[in-house]
Amino acid sequence: xxxxxxxxxxxxxxxxxxxxxxxxxxxxxxxxxxxxxxxxxxxxxxxxxxxxxxxxxxxxxxxxxxxxxxxxxxxxxxxxxxxxxxxxxxxxxxxxxxxxxxxxxxxxxxxxxxxxxxxxxxxxxxxxxxxxxxxxxxxxxxxxxxxxxxxxxxxxxxxxxxxxxxxxxxxxxxxxxxxxxxxxxxxxxxxxxxxxxxxxxxxxxxxxxxxxxxxxxxxxxxxxxxxxxxxxxxxxxxxxxxxxxxxxxxxxxxxxxxxxxxxxxxxxxxxxxxxxxxxxxxxxxxxxxxxxxxxxxxxxxxxxxxxxxxxxxxxxxxxxxxxxxxxxxxxxxxxxxxxxxxxxxxxxxxxxxxxxxxxxxxxxxxxxxxxxxxxxxxxxxxxxxxxxxxxxxxxxxxxxxxxxxxxxxxxxxxxxxxxxxxxxxxxxxxx
Amino acid sequence: xxxxxxxxxxxxxxxxxxxxxxxxxxxxxxxxxxxxxxxxxxxxxxxxxxxxxxxxxxxxxxxxxxxxxxxxxxxxxxxxxxxxxxxxxxxxxxxxxxxxxxxxxxxxxxxxxxxxxxxxxxxxxxxxxxxxxxxxxxxxxxxxxxxxxxxxxxxxxxxxxxxxxxxxxxxxxxxxxxxxxxxxxxxxxxxxxxxxxxxxxxxxxxxxxxxxxxxxxxxxxxxxxxxxxxxxxxxxxxxxxxxxxxxxxxxxxxxxxxxxxxxxxxxxxxxxxxxxxxxxxxxxxxxxxxxxxxxxxxxxxxxxxxxxxxxxxxxxxxxxxxxxxxxxxxxxxxxxxxxxxxxxxxxxxxxxxxxxxxxxxxxxxxxxxxxxxxxxxxxxxxxxxxxxxxxxxxxxxxxxxxxxxxxxxxxxxxxxxxxxxxxxxxxxxxxx
Numbered sequence: 001x002x003x004x005x006x007x008x009x010x011x012x013x014x015x016x017x018x019x020x021x022x023x024x025x026x027x028x029x030x031x032x033x034x035x036x037x038x039x040x041x042x043x044x045x046x047x048x049x050x051x052x053x054x055x056x057x058x059x060x061x062x063x064x065x066x067x068x069x070x071x072x073x074x075x076x077x078x079x080x081x082x083x084x085x086x087x088x089x090x091x092x093x094x095x096x097x098x099x100x101x102x103x104x105x106x107x108x109x110x111x112x113x114x115x116x117x118x119x120x121x122x123x124x125x126x127x128x129x130x131x132x133x134x135x136x137x138x139x140x141x142x143x144x145x146x147x148x149x150x151x152x153x154x155x156x157x158x159x160x161x162x163x164x165x166x167x168x169x170x171x172x173x174x175x176x177x178x179x180x181x182x183x184x185x186x187x188x189x190x191x192x193x194x195x196x197x198x199x200x201x202x203x204x205x206x207x208x209x210x211x212x213x214x215x216x217x218x219x220x221x222x223x224x225x226x227x228x229x230x231x232x233x234x235x236x237x238x239x240x241x242x243x244x245x246x247x248x249x250x251x252x253x254x255x256x257x258x259x260x261x262x263x264x265x266x267x268x269x270x271x272x273x274x275x276x277x278x279x280x281x282x283x284x285x286x287x288x289x290x291x292x293x294x295x296x297x298x299x300x301x302x303x304x305x306x307x308x309x310x311x312x313x314x315x316x317x318x319x320x321x322x323x324x325x326x327x328x329x330x331x332x333x334x335x336x337x338x339x340x341x342x343x344x345x346x347x348x349x350x351x352x353x354x355x356x357x358x359x360x361x362x363x364x365x366x367x368x369x370x371x372x373x374x375x376x377x378x379x380x381x382x383x384x385x386x387x388x389x390x391x392x393x394x395x396x397x398x399x400x401x402x403x404x405x406x407x408x409x410x411x412x413x414x415x416x417x418x419x420x421x422x423x424x425x426x427x428x429x430x431x
Numbered sequence: 432x433x434x435x436x437x438x439x440x441x442x443x444x445x446x447x448x449x450x451x452x453x454x455x456x457x458x459x460x461x462x463x464x465x466x467x468x469x470x471x472x473x474x475x476x477x478x479x480x481x482x483x484x485x486x487x488x489x490x491x492x493x494x495x496x497x498x499x500x501x502x503x504x505x506x507x508x509x510x511x512x513x514x515x516x517x518x519x520x521x522x523x524x525x526x527x528x529x530x531x532x533x534x535x536x537x538x539x540x541x542x543x544x545x546x547x548x549x550x551x552x553x554x555x556x557x558x559x560x561x562x563x564x565x566x567x568x569x570x571x572x573x574x575x576x577x578x579x580x581x582x583x584x585x586x587x588x589x590x591x592x593x594x595x596x597x598x599x600x601x602x603x604x605x606x607x608x609x610x611x612x613x614x615x616x617x618x619x620x621x622x623x624x625x626x627x628x629x630x631x632x633x634x635x636x637x638x639x640x641x642x643x644x645x646x647x648x649x650x651x652x653x654x655x656x657x658x659x660x661x662x663x664x665x666x667x668x669x670x671x672x673x674x675x676x677x678x679x680x681x682x683x684x685x686x687x688x689x690x691x692x693x694x695x696x697x698x699x700x701x702x703x704x705x706x707x708x709x710x711x712x713x714x715x716x717x718x719x720x721x722x723x724x725x726x727x728x729x730x731x732x733x734x735x736x737x738x739x740x741x742x743x744x745x746x747x748x749x750x751x752x753x754x755x756x757x758x759x760x761x762x763x764x765x766x767x768x769x770x771x772x773x774x775x776x777x778x779x780x781x782x783x784x785x786x787x788x789x790x791x792x793x794x795x796x797x798x799x800x801x802x803x804x805x806x807x808x809x810x811x812x813x814x815x816x817x818x819x820x821x822x823x824x825x826x827x828x829x830x831x832x833x834x835x836x837x838x839x840x841x842x843x844x845x846x847x848x849x850x851x852x853x854x855x856x857x858x859x860x861x862x863x
Contacts, residue, residue, distance in 0.1 A: 226825025233820030
């Protein structure tokens with residue numbers, strides 16, 4: 001299960017669940033990397049025809065204009081695939097030494113692999129890299145909010161399957177409040193409240209009544225789908241002017257930063273919701289890993305009995321964390337209505353909460369990891385529509401499967417060690 | 432449910448608590464019947480009906496319908512209109528509220544059970560046939576979730592398993608020529624196999640790599656959905672001369688027989704009930720089922736007793752997937768008669784609520800599926816007659832399950848006094 005050894009790296013060991021033997025080496029990740037790397041080398045590189053892949057680097061409105069980057073597709077793909085194989089070799093070396101795989105390794109591998117694929121797919125055509133990244137970030141925003149929501153809960157030991165419901169209810173209430181009040185900012189305030197309402201139900205049922213967390217999560221999703229669909233059908237659709245015409249936030253361009261080539265317009269020409277997201281990611285990261293609060297939360301999630309002995313009120317920490325998570329996801333839900341669509345639609349999250357769950361797992365319950373996983377998924381999602389436009393041969397349905405397949409590979413331990421908080425999903429009943 | 436009276440597991444404990452608590456408030460006259468030494472199924476059923484968990488179920492349903500009524504009332508434009516002059520004539524508001532809720536639920540009843548506006552018995556009961564039609568896939572898929580619960584697994588993947596079952600059964604049904612009867616059997620088996628493979632993958636990954644089945648099954652749901660969408664763009668799965676995402680119709684030999692004219696009720700119900708009987712037999716009369724329940728109750732103890740937990744996970748998920756696959760097969764061969772992108776509707780998720788309401792017993796699952804089938808059929812009529820959106824069913828369904836999962840909450844609402852209750856800890860095997 002794990003490549004961690006208590007003997008060689010005492011500093012990084014964490015309490016292992018009992019079925020995990022400390023000294024087993026997990027050869028699955030390096031083997032998986034090698035197989036994928038060889039696949040990239042052969043399919044994207046050696047078997048491919050040589051052509052030129054062109055990536056546009058600036059949009060017309062940019063202050064600094066860069067020439068489009070044209071690369072020979074075959075050679076570039078081969079170089080990137082060799083990079084993948086080098087990463088695989090490094091993973092082999094680490095496993096041989098029984099060392100822990102660093103978080104950046106799968107991220108680097110994923111980037112190299114995706115770029116190798118991208119160069120191969122774009123061969124003979126041209127796409128705008130900036131546009132591709134902008135689309136990827138737009139898709140990733142709800143995933144990131146959702147993943148942070150799940151993480152805050154799960155780090156304290158409460159599994160949150162209702163992320164999708166929280167996102168959707170945030171989207172719903174923000175849209176309704178913004179329409180009724182005629183004020184987008186009030187809608188933005190209502191969004192986290194909506195998330196907290198759903199989270200409160202989750203917390204009451206799981207922490208107070210000890211109902212199985214996954215079941216409550218599933219049922220709450222159904223409840224939110226039901227309530228929002230019902231109200232959409234009976235109020236929002238028939239009386240759209242009153243109930244469902246929130247409008248949306250404009251983009252705020254941050255001077256100077258938005259002039260940085262390629263990433264500037266992607267990162268710093270966004271709506272207020274995305275800027276808040278940057279802050280929330282940083283806050284959650286710092287709070288979880290560099291504050292006393294975070295230490296307590298993690299203690300509660302890993303070993304509630306010990307935390308209780310140390311005087312931490314386990315269940316109130318969990319209750320509070322579930323509510324905080326709800327607020328984060330609810331706020332993220334506002335992105336759908338107040339930034340993207342400008343109107344609420346039935347089940348408009350389209351399962352984003354479940355992808356967020358996947359991103360959280362692939363990011364190994366860390367904010368930074370989750371952000372990269374969410375961006376990768378968003379990138380793959382967006383790529384599928386962009387490639388459809390340039391007439392790429394792989395059916396979009398099959399491309400759309402990739403994030404889900406990757407998640408299965410990840411939880412099956414093929415992409416490195418995945419270890420949830422030890423007390424995740426276990427209710428704490430004080431004896 | 433019947434079997435649980437004998438076996439000491441978490442659910443029984445919960446039921447025990449309830450029966451002590453609630454029976455007094457809900458005594459049925461039948462309860463006084465003398466019990467024989469070996470109670471028959473009928474008597475056990477009666478006893479089950481009068482024990483606390485049933486009373487709790489009924490109270491939960493009532494409470495959920497009440498909250499549903501509130502939702503209907505507050506969103507009704509007529510009520511809004513009357514409320515605008517509430518202070519001059521408050522009676523109008525209450526009258527409008529009553530009309531709004533009672534008309535909606537009356538329409539629901541007439542769409543689910545008996546339509547009193549029809550003159551012949553056969554036509555009057557047609558709504559009930561519709562309810563059973565909706566219940567058919569819910570029974571099979573609900574069993575898929577319930578059986579997994581009993582083994583301590585949360586099968587969120589009935590949706591994907593159902594889709595795979597529908598794909599395979601559908602393909603056999605429209606593409607391959609076979610003699611009558613044989614065709615139905617082969618297609619149904621294909622449905623079972625399709626779902627079983629999908630479920631088996633999750634079980635196998637759980638058994639060999641320790642991955643949580645909830646995550647794997649959720650992801651497999653999406654993969655199945657996209658697989659179906661993809662297949663429906665390919666030639667073998669499209670109607671000739673069309674470029675639409677829908678398959679040809681089932682060949683007549685593969686269609687499930689519809690006994691009632693004008694109703695979609697079909698032989699699939701019999702297959703679903705057979706699946707329930709099989710599940711009951713598996714859980715209560717077979718060694719394999721005993722192993723499953725042992726694993727569900729306590730995997731460590733089961734390992735000590737020499738039961739291979741991993742193999743049990745793989746096998747049970749294989750069977751669960753198969754049951755959900757049967758649900759998919761009945762959908763495609765009996766109800767819609769062709770494959771399309773939304774063949775699975777929300778059945779896989781409804782199945783979770785069905786299994787929870789049925790407390791993971793085969794009989795309970797069948798009854799719960801019929802209740803939810805009736806809600807669904809009734810809501811369709813309700814939407815047509817009173818323009819109340821059908822989605823109210825989702826709300827009611829979710830609320831019922833939430834209330835059932837937290838007995839203390841329902842007791843608090845109805846002010847039922849209980850002797851000190853101990854919260855029931857959901858172990859890996861317990862579900863609610």
